[in-house]
Amino acid sequence: xxxPSTPVLVAELDEAAAVSRQDRVNLVNLDPGPRRxxxxxxxxxxxxxxxxxxxxxxxxNISNAHPQLYWGQWGFDPATAWLRLPTxxxxxxxxxxxxxxxxxxxxxxxxxxxxxxxxxxLVVALWRGYLSDFVLHRDELRWRTIVADVRQHLKLDxxxxxxxxxxxxxxxxxxxxxxxxxxMILTGLTLSPSMSTAWPWLLDTFGGRQSARSIHFVVAWxxxxxxxxHVLAVALSGPVxxxxxxxxxxxxxxxxx
Amino acid sequence: MIAPLKIGRRGxxxxxxxxxxxxxxxxxxxxxxxxxxxxxxxxxKGAQRLIAKRTALAREFAPADISxxxxxxxxxxxxxxxYVAHEGAGFAxxxxxxxxxxxxxxxxxxxxxxxLPQRTQITRHDCVEGWSAIGQWSGPQLGHILRLAGLTPGAxxxxxxxxxxxxxxxxxxxxxLIDAFHPQTIVxxxxxxxxxxxxxxxxxxxxxxRQLGYKHAKYLTGIEAVASLAGIHGGKGGYxxxxxxxxxxxx
Numbered sequence: 285x286x287x288p289s290t291p292v293l294v295a296e297l298d299e300a301a302a303v304s305r306q307d308r309v310n311l312v313n314l315d316p317g318p319r320r321x322x323x324x325x326x327x328x329x330x331x332x333x334x335x336x337x338x339x340x341x342x343x344x345n346i347s348n349a350h351p352q353l354y355w356g357q358w359g360f361d362p363a364t365a366w367l368r369l370p371t372x373x374x375x376x377x378x379x380x381x382x383x384x385x386x387x388x389x390x391x392x393x394x395x396x397x398x399x400x401x402x403x404x405x406l407v408v409a410l411w412r413g414y415l416s417d418f419v420l421h422r423d424e425l426r427w428r429t430i431v432a433d434v435r436q437h438l439k440l441d442x443x444x445x446x447x448x449x450x451x452x453x454x455x456x457x458x459x460x461x462x463x464x465x466x467x468m469i470l471t472g473l474t475l476s477p478s479m480s481t482a483w484p485w486l487l488d489t490f491g492g493r494q495s496a497r498s499i500h501f502v503v504a505w506x507x508x509x510x511x512x513x514h515v516l517a518v519a520l521s522g523p524v525x526x527x528x529x530x531x532x533x534x535x536x537x538x539x540x541x
Numbered sequence: 542m543i544a545p546l547k548i549g550r551r552g553x554x555x556x557x558x559x560x561x562x563x564x565x566x567x568x569x570x571x572x573x574x575x576x577x578x579x580x581x582x583x584x585x586k587g588a589q590r591l592i593a594k595r596t597a598l599a600r601e602f603a604p605a606d607i608s609x610x611x612x613x614x615x616x617x618x619x620x621x622x623x624y625v626a627h628e629g630a631g632f633a634x635x636x637x638x639x640x641x642x643x644x645x646x647x648x649x650x651x652x653x654x655x656x657l658p659q660r661t662q663i664t665r666h667d668c669v670e671g672w673s674a675i676g677q678w679s680g681p682q683l684g685h686i687l688r689l690a691g692l693t694p695g696a697x698x699x700x701x702x703x704x705x706x707x708x709x710x711x712x713x714x715x716x717x718l719i720d721a722f723h724p725q726t727i728v729x730x731x732x733x734x735x736x737x738x739x740x741x742x743x744x745x746x747x748x749x750x751r752q753l754g755y756k757h758a759k760y761l762t763g764i765e766a767v768a769s770l771a772g773i774h775g776g777k778g779g780y781x782x783x784x785x786x787x788x789x790x791x792x
Binding site for chain 1: 561562565566569577578579581582584585589592593594597598599600602606608610612665667668669670671672673674675750751752753781784785786787791792
């Protein structure tokens with residue numbers, strides 16, 4: 285009489301074991317949600333950071349070769365310069381001594397990953413919809429909201445009101461991503477006599493090679509200013525967690541305190 | 542408790558910057574790092590040659606755009622006794638010798654150069670240091686002179702010999718055949734309608750409009766067609782190239 289019940293018991297036990305295995309699998313595969321920073325964003329962030337570092341400090345070395353800025357197509361006489369620049373000390377430059385020839389090599393070496401990296405990042409980000417984080421809410425275009433957000437920033441409160449980024453963050457990132465960084469590439473290309481031959485519209489866009497050189501220099505320092513604010517904001521919002529998330533990705537919705 | 546933490550952070554940022562700047566020096570000093578830096582010149586040349594047509598013309602300006610003066614840079618007056626004598630004689634006996642891998646070596650006087658078909662162009666001169674000047678240049682196309690001499694099939698570069706030197710090291714330059722036969726590449730004898738001033742290369746200078754100023758050799762005495770730049774002075778194709786500057790100076 286007991287014989288027929290044995291297979292049933294075995295089947296029940298098997299079923300129970302299968303469920304428990306599935307539970308364990310579920311626990312391991314529990315979907316933790318998307319990363320806070322996508323892999324493409326993190327890769328680009330660090331490649332770009334290194335490239336901008338080399339570009340800026342080799343640029344200071346290049347600036348020392350003729351520390352005057354002009355406006356228009358031509359300019360060579362320091363007396364007609366609109367801005368006379370200081371000579372940047374050797375410890376601030378790449379290489380760590382005055383060498384226009386070597387500084388140019390460093391500048392071009394970093395310019396390639398900078399320009400290609402930005403182009404690839406923007407295409408990937410557009411494709412996968414990351415750029416929607418920067419879309420401004422209608423209310424964010426109002427002067428009142430901007431003033432309120434600046435006040436909030438001064439109290440070191442960075443809580444966003446619409447979406448992922450707060451208002452100043454959005455404005456700043458839009459300015460850097462779509463104006464500052466592309467301007468650096470385009471004004472840099474304008475300085476090349478071969479590129480301005482291939483693409484003469486560059487000269488018309490910026491009003492001449494010397495104007496482009498001035499814009500290149502001013503925007504470079506603008507980006508340096510962004511770098512200072514950026515590092516400051518990271519330092520004030522849990523720097524260890526921020527840097528960790530920009531390296532290993534973090535989890536969306538879990539911002540470091 | 543916050544203050545010491547902040548100093549700590551600043552210390553970290555400072556150490557990071559110093560470390561990165563130092564790392565750049567380490568990379569440059571290493572053999573692969575140095576090779577990588579030199580490879581960049583090839584990327585620049587490759588990309589620019591890909592984007593620009595071989596015959597694309599550099600921007601030519603209107604007479605109103607000419608800068609009120611044209612800066613002289615580098616050597617602004619050769620000190621050799623031969624040059625000083627030529628200057629005293631108004632460059633009447635100056636010769637441009639075309640030699641090397643050519644079928645018909647030439648020795649051209651200024652008058653002969655002026656009887657060749659002339660090209661006049663108002664172009665911008667871009668110095669590697671960053672400044673620019675605009676001037677009107679006149680002279681025969683280099684391509685025309687080279688066709689008169691007839692390059693032999695082995696010729697790949699044109700080497701330009703000059704009358705000036707830096708502490709006994711002669712100035713020289715070189716370009717490839719693409720730039721040599723470019724319509725705007727001329728042997729200029731006039732700037733803004735007057736004979737070339739001494740500071741700008743009297744009596745003859747090269748104009749290679751799509752490259753930086755140091756390629757535009759001044760005080761030209763000779764043009765030599767060669768198969769390779771190796772063995773000529775430092776072997777890098779120019780006075781500044783032998784001192785670390787890029788041979789391709791389109792950027």
